[in-house]
Amino acid sequence: MDYSYSYEASPFMTLVWLAVAVLGIVAMWKLFTKAGEPGWAAIIPLYNAYVLFKITWGNGWKFLLMLIPIVNIVIAIMTMVKLAQAFGKDGGFAVGLIFLSIIFYCILAFGDSEYVGVPT
Numbered sequence: 001m002d003y004s005y006s007y008e009a010s011p012f013m014t015l016v017w018l019a020v021a022v023l024g025i026v027a028m029w030k031l032f033t034k035a036g037e038p039g040w041a042a043i044i045p046l047y048n049a050y051v052l053f054k055i056t057w058g059n060g061w062k063f064l065l066m067l068i069p070i071v072n073i074v075i076a077i078m079t080m081v082k083l084a085q086a087f088g089k090d091g092g093f094a095v096g097l098i099f100l101s102i103i104f105y106c107i108l109a110f111g112d113s114e115y116v117g118v119p120t
Contacts (some may be wrong), residue, residue: 015097024102030109030118035086056082058118085119 018025028042032051041051046063056079066072077098084094087108096104107113 020102024105027102027105027109031055031105034109034113035115052083053079055115056086056118082119086115086117087113088116089113 006043026043027037028048032041032048032055033039035055037051042048048065049063050060053063062075065075080097080101081091081094084090084097088110093104095109
């Protein structure tokens with residue numbers, strides 16, 4: 001019996017994932033622009049995390065906490081909560097950001113929400 005398995009992504013699924021990635025970049029670009037940061041930061045790895053933490057925590061260097069195992073999960077959840085607060089949204093929206101990030105990034109980016117500042 002041959003138990004080998006060959007995985008080959010279909011061209012359709014590749015296009016779907018590419019579209020989702022582009023949508024995420026565009027949403028993050030718009031989100032950064034709303035917060036008064038450069039939009040091009042969305043396409044630079046690590047720098048986009050720095051800018052996101054600058055928007056949410058006020059200090060971008062706190063993104064280095066994401067390198068600590070287990071702590072990174074807690075910090076990521078807290079960052080999504082602070083992102084919701086930074087745009088004037090409540091806890092329910094933060095739950096959406098945690099579980100369906102791309103969709104809720106798009107809602108923040110293309111909706112009428114405005115950046116109100118770093119939450120305290």
